[in-house]
Structure formats: C-alpha cells, structure tokens
Amino acid sequence: MDIASVIVDVPAKQTDREFDYRIPEKWNQVIKPGMRVIVPFGPRMVQGFVTGLKAKSDFAKLRFIKEPMDLEPILNDELLQLGDWLTNEAMCFKISALQAMLPAAMKAKYEKVIKVVDDKKDQLPPSIQNLFGKNDSLSWKDVIEGENASLVQKEMQNGNLELEYNVKNRLNKKTVRVIKSLLSPMELKEMASAISSHAKKQQELLHYFIEHQEPIPLKDLLELMNTSSGTVKSLVSKGALAEMDQEIYRDPYENRVFEKSIPFTLTAEQTAALKPIQEKIHHDEHDVFLLYGVTGSGKTEVYLQAIASVIEKGKEAIMLVPEISLTPQTVKRFKERFGEQVAVMHSGLSVGEKYDEWRKIHRKEVKVVVGARSAVFAPFENLGLVIIDEEHESSYKQEETPRYHARDVAIERAKSYGCPVILGSATPTLESFARAKKNVYKLLTLSQRMNKNALPAVDIVDMREELRTGNRSMFSELLFTKLKDRLDKGEQTVLMLNKRGHSSFVMCRSCGLVINCPNCDISLTYHRFNDIMKCHYCGFEEGMPSVCPECESEHIRFFGTGTQKVEEELAKILPEARVIRMDVDTTSKKGSHERLLNAFGEGKADILLGTQMIAKGLDFPNITLVGVLSADTMLHLPDFRSSEKTFQLLTQVSGRAGRHQLPGEVVIQTYTPEHYSIELSALQDYDAFYEREMYLRRQSHYPPYYYVVLITVSHEDLMKTVSVTEKITNYLGSRLNRDSVVLGPVASPISRINNRYRYQCLIKYKREPDLNQHLRTLLEHYQKETAQNHLQISIDLNPQIMM
Numbered sequence: 001m002d003i004a005s006v007i008v009d010v011p012a013k014q015t016d017r018e019f020d021y022r023i024p025e026k027w028n029q030v031i032k033p034g035m036r037v038i039v040p041f042g043p044r045m046v047q048g049f050v051t052g053l054k055a056k057s058d059f060a061k062l063r064f065i066k067e068p069m070d071l072e073p074i075l076n077d078e079l080l081q082l083g084d085w086l087t088n089e090a091m092c093f094k095i096s097a098l099q100a101m102l103p104a105a106m107k108a109k110y111e112k113v114i115k116v117v118d119d120k121k122d123q124l125p126p127s128i129q130n131l132f133g134k135n136d137s138l139s140w141k142d143v144i145e146g147e148n149a150s151l152v153q154k155e156m157q158n159g160n161l162e163l164e165y166n167v168k169n170r171l172n173k174k175t176v177r178v179i180k181s182l183l184s185p186m187e188l189k190e191m192a193s194a195i196s197s198h199a200k201k202q203q204e205l206l207h208y209f210i211e212h213q214e215p216i217p218l219k220d221l222l223e224l225m226n227t228s229s230g231t232v233k234s235l236v237s238k239g240a241l242a243e244m245d246q247e248i249y250r251d252p253y254e255n256r257v258f259e260k261s262i263p264f265t266l267t268a269e270q271t272a273a274l275k276p277i278q279e280k281i282h283h284d285e286h287d288v289f290l291l292y293g294v295t296g297s298g299k300t301e302v303y304l305q306a307i308a309s310v311i312e313k314g315k316e317a318i319m320l321v322p323e324i325s326l327t328p329q330t331v332k333r334f335k336e337r338f339g340e341q342v343a344v345m346h347s348g349l350s351v352g353e354k355y356d357e358w359r360k361i362h363r364k365e366v367k368v369v370v371g372a373r374s375a376v377f378a379p380f381e382n383l384g385l386v387i388i389d390e391e392h393e394s395s396y397k398q399e400e401t402p403r404y405h406a407r408d409v410a411i412e413r414a415k416s417y418g419c420p421v422i423l424g425s426a427t428p429t430l431e432s433f434a435r436a437k438k439n440v441y442k443l444l445t446l447s448q449r450m451n452k453n454a455l456p457a458v459d460i461v462d463m464r465e466e467l468r469t470g471n472r473s474m475f476s477e478l479l480f481t482k483l484k485d486r487l488d489k490g491e492q493t494v495l496m497l498n499k500r501g502h503s504s505f506v507m508c509r510s511c512g513l514v515i516n517c518p519n520c521d522i523s524l525t526y527h528r529f530n531d532i533m534k535c536h537y538c539g540f541e542e543g544m545p546s547v548c549p550e551c552e553s554e555h556i557r558f559f560g561t562g563t564q565k566v567e568e569e570l571a572k573i574l575p576e577a578r579v580i581r582m583d584v585d586t587t588s589k590k591g592s593h594e595r596l597l598n599a600f601g602e603g604k605a606d607i608l609l610g611t612q613m614i615a616k617g618l619d620f621p622n623i624t625l626v627g628v629l630s631a632d633t634m635l636h637l638p639d640f641r642s643s644e645k646t647f648q649l650l651t652q653v654s655g656r657a658g659r660h661q662l663p664g665e666v667v668i669q670t671y672t673p674e675h676y677s678i679e680l681s682a683l684q685d686y687d688a689f690y691e692r693e694m695y696l697r698r699q700s701h702y703p704p705y706y707y708v709v710l711i712t713v714s715h716e717d718l719m720k721t722v723s724v725t726e727k728i729t730n731y732l733g734s735r736l737n738r739d740s741v742v743l744g745p746v747a748s749p750i751s752r753i754n755n756r757y758r759y760q761c762l763i764k765y766k767r768e769p770d771l772n773q774h775l776r777t778l779l780e781h782y783q784k785e786t787a788q789n790h791l792q793i794s795i796d797l798n799p800q801i802m803m
C-alpha cells in the first residue's frame, strides 16, 4: 500500500479527481487517509488531501509525495465521505468541499520562490550570486519589487534560475517556554548534595523540582524562585533540567469564571418534548425533530438536557446557533452547564483562536461545540446529537462555494452516526414545518412561555395616518408615549430598525438624483461617521459632494433612517434617555458586541437601539417594551420569502419583551399595516401565517411545493451576459419535464456589481432526477470561459437569497 490517492489544491475542472502518488519509504507507515500532504503538481508544489491508499496504480510513472503536512489524519473517514456527498450536493469541486470542513488557519498559503537550477550557480552573474548569498532560494516578491527583477528574469530565460512554489503551513501554534526536570527526585537529591552549597540558587531550584515533577513555564519559575535564567541554564547544561516549548491554547474565555448551573426541573411540556429525543439518543437511532416553541418557552433548557444525556453516553454534541445570536449570553449558558467540555466557534474569534478551538475537538478534549454554521463540520468521531437553534435563519446557508445548508449537512452526518437532529424555532421555515406535518420530521411543541405570561401585547401603528395628522417624526405618538412611560418607570426598551432592504442613500432634493455606485447598479450608502458614501457590494467609496453632480444644486442630502439618525432624533425628543446603539459600526471591534450587551444588561442604558442583530437571543428581565421602527422594509424585496422573513423577524423581536416577571408590550410601526405578515405577527399566530403563506406558495409554484435553482450569469459585456443566460434557459427548457418551470433570462435584482452585468435564470421543479447532470454539462460547456474568469456562472441549489 505505498500509493496514495490525492485530491490536489487546484480548484479546476481538469484537476477535480484523485491523482496517484507514491509514498516515500520513510513515510510508508505514517501517511494515512485524511492527512494533508505536499505533492509536486506540474512545476509547482501544492497541498493535497490523501483520500485513500492502494497497492497498485493504473499509471506506470508516479511522482513521489514530497512530505506530509500532518502527523495524524485531520479528516476522519466519515468526513471524507461527507466530502463526496457535499461535492455532489453543492455542485462544487472536491477540494472546495474538503477545505470547507477545516478552519481557515489550515488553508495552505503558497509562496513563489526563485531557485538556482542544479549546478548552474557558477553561470550566474556575480550580482545575482550575491543576491542569493548563503540562501538557496529568493522570495519572488522581494525580487520583483527589487532592482534586479529584469536581470533575474533574463537568467530564468537562460535556464539558470527557476521558479518554484512552496507550500507554507499557516498553522501557528502558540507555545510557551517551559522547564522540566529530566531526573527523578532521588537523582535530583543526589545532584543537590554533589554541587557546592554556595550555589544557593541552584540548590533552591533543584529542591523545587524534587517537590514538583510537572513542567513549569520559565517565566513563572524565575518569578517564583526569584532567580535568573543563568541559574536555570547551568542546571540545563548539567543535564538536570530541560528547556522546551509547550503548546498552549489561545482561549478567548480564559479569564472568565463560569458558575456551574444546575438543570431546571422541566415543565410538563418540556418533559414531553425531551422524552422522544432521549429515546433516540438512548437507542442510537437517527431521526429529525422539529422543536416548535414560542419565544421564551424554554427550548434552550431542552437542548441542554438532551446534550447532557449525550455526554452521559460518552458521545458528543454539536450545537449550532446563528452567528448574530451567538452572543456571550448564549455561550455562557452552555459554559455554565458543561464547563471545560465546551468549545466555541464563531467569526468573532481570531484565526488562531478558531484553530485552537478546532484542535480541542480534534483531540477529543471537549464534548460539545457551540458554534455558527461551519461548526457543523466539527471533527467529532462519536457524534450523538446535532441541534440547530433558530433553524429558520438564512445564515445557515453558505452564500459562497460550496453553497451548503447546515441543516442538510447536519442530517447527513446524523444519519451516518445513527443519532438525532433537533431543529428548533418559534417560527420554523415553511419547508421544515411542512415536513413535520407530513411526519418526515417529528413535531415537538412548546406552546407556553416559561413565566406562563401571555406573549406581549402588540400594537400596530399606521405611519401614513401619523403623517396625515401632522407627525413627521420617525416615532409615532403611541411609541413616544410608551417610551416616555418606561423611562419614568426605569424599565428598558429595545428599538429595532429593520435596515435590510434600504439604508441611508444620498439624494438631490432639486432634481431627484440618487447617487449610485459607478461600478454597480445600487445606490451608495451614506456613513455619517466619516462623512463618506460607500458601496456595500464592491467597496467603492467617495466623499459626500457639496453640490449635486447633476444640477449643481446645494440641496443634496442623505435620506433614510440609519441607526445614527434615530439616535440623534432620540437625543432631541428624549434627552434624558441613555441609549446604547448596536449596529455594524459600533460592533466591528472585537468584544464590543459583548461590552454593549453587558452594559445594557447591567442597566447602564434605558434604550437598546439596533439593527437585526438585537432581535435574537436577548433575555433580560427588565425589557418591557419593544419598538419596531419600520416593519415593512423587507417586504418589498424581490424575494419569494420576503413575507416569511418579515413574519419571522417581527415575531423574534417581539419575543424579547416580558420574558420574566414584568409583562411586555410591542409597538410595530409600518406603512402597510394590512399586510398579512404584519397582522399575523402582531397576533403571534404562526399557524395562520403558515396556512396563508403555503397557499400562496402553492399558487406560485415555490418551495416547499417546488424546488428552486437560481443560475446567475455575469460578464463585463451586457450582450454576452444576456446571450449566455438565454442559451442556458433554452438548453434547460428543452430538457426538463413539462411541469417544471424555467424562467429567464431576466436581469438580477442587482443588475450590475463591480462592472459586471448580472442576469439570471430561475428553475422551479418537483422532480428532476437528471438536473444535476444537466447543470454539470452546462458548466463544462462554458468551462473554458469561466476558467479565465471573463464569464461567471453561479448555480445556487435551494437559494436563500434571490439577489
């Protein structure tokens, strides 16, 4: 078995298969499937994943693996198989699927270097020889930026120098210098009596190690013994002690003490929900549960106790939480229950911290991982449960290659381990709820809030009416009165500004011009903080103009209600209120999210003002009022899920009020109070919403009745974009079933990004067993053009975002 099948890190059609390499003898016993290796590929060195070993190859001449990058497999057999499944499911290259399962720190970095061709050194001009000095390679970057670039180039043409690619392992394990004793206490004693009693410090050190056998960080030792490194060195040279580097973890929660929490006695509803889950855990059986529980009904406690059963069985659990509700408060609840057994993975961690958390899982030092989407790939080998909280969140779908949905990955993994999956939500997706109704998923219901209080009372305010009665402020009379009332009572308010869909744009009041990005068909967003306008799609930015570029009028301003603007207005109408603002601007610094929430939790502010990020997971007893400033901004997005998303968001944010003793109230301001998603969210009537929305979906052939695929074509040339999209539409139209729908070509909702035009084709179908094959054929057909990046074709199976 000295031949390895390797998937190389070259994401392209031609290389999307296994290549055979010979294993050098010295690594014959070392290299195993699931390890990364460095292999020669064409003229360069690339990273690859060993997927299997074999004794024979169909190819006569094989190249050798250069070296292993790992000493033990980083992907277990199950994950390797999952890679095959993912490749197919997300229609991506195998290498992209494998890499998606690993933390960013493990992605290879390639470095171009220049080397002297064997024994050609003498042929090089002296200036170049000097450049090399004692090194046998030069960094390509240094050379092309230096003065000798053309000289080097000439020698490359002469065949005296060559270009090579090195794979750099980016892993930076953090280490600390430690001192340990090499001798037994007996031997140390002997040595102590042998050395001069005048060497007092050395004596003390020896005595320390007679008492303590475990290694101690050098720094701590010097401090403790009040001695110098010289003393330590002399004992090292005598062979009594050794210096070494010990690996340590960067622990983002290192300075935090978590008080142990004990499980609550469950309510009858909670017990009834937990029981069938525990049965599956107990019998090692796969099943999918939909835990449908209103906000504040104690879903998290059910998760915690299910996880406890899994740990008791000696198995492991994955707990997925959407990125924006992966708040310190959430993490705390798991750390308090399971302490050191919990690893946490979310985007707020540095690359190094994420890698360290990943290693804790890989080395089986933890039993539970709490994390955002990618934690579904946690390298556990004895998985006993996967939980997806807020299963309706669209962030569970990755919007770049590989375009996977964490729910599908979770179910796939759970099947191979024979363990249950819990999907939890107060507002499940229509897809999941429909499956639960058909008993594909087992429905578990928590219908009551923990405090037995009614859900908060909701008032809908028609903002058109407000305008008619002369109120031009962004706060309705009702919301203002209630805000003032809470302020007087010393209770807290959450104010949400639903920003998705529109933001502050710059418009000329004289001619109506809206300033757009020069590269994209989308308006620039005004950032008051540094007085600039920014494009959120391509990053373009420019200063705010003082006159209109079109008509030179001075009446050019920004419009829309950004959180900053709301904050200013609050300061005017309620100057005594203390406000904490949470949005991308105030939370971009590491740890700021947590600091703001803590401050609010400690009562340091009366109002928490923010975007979507405050809608979820908050559980503070003193919040008795929730205000939604603009409920409908999402309703008008060109997306068949816009009603569903509006309903979910309004229900979630309303659920923040009155979760403990004090009753809660909600005020929703809207320009379309008659829309069913707003009316029904005010009544907190998920079932009615479900019926209504299902009816519409059936009418318009959308999920869950039909599956949807979105193909987006982009190119710098408009005609080309349209014609390719048209060909694709025709091709599929002629091959798919008659009851499938192929729509297109139409311009994408954002019809140009970064100077590339965008057109789309939408497929709706019920059953198309050969669809993936047709799509692959299409991609192959355009493969030459897409490889050069002139043409981009993205295929999104079950898209969550229709832009």
Ligand SMILES: Nc1ncnc2c1ncn2[C@@H]1O[C@H](COP(=O)(O)OP(=O)(O)OP(=O)(O)O)[C@@H](O)[C@H]1O
Binding pocket: 264, 265, 266, 267, 270, 293, 294, 295, 296, 297, 298, 299, 300, 301, 426, 450, 616, 617, 618, 619, 655
């Ligand atoms: N069995 C129980 N006995 C007493 N208190 C409980 C029990 N279960 C949960 N709680 C408490 O009730 C509150 C609400 O529970 P929890 O946060 O788990 O609800 P949830 O359904 O996960 O909420 P949401 O989805 O709205 O975030 C919490 O403060 C929790 O500590």
Ligand SMILES: [Zn+2]
Binding pocket: 508, 509, 510, 511, 512, 513, 548, 549, 550, 551, 552, 553
């Ligand atoms: Zn103008």
Ligand SMILES: [Zn+2]
Binding pocket: 517, 518, 519, 520, 535, 536, 537, 538, 539, 540, 753, 754
């Ligand atoms: Zn742009």
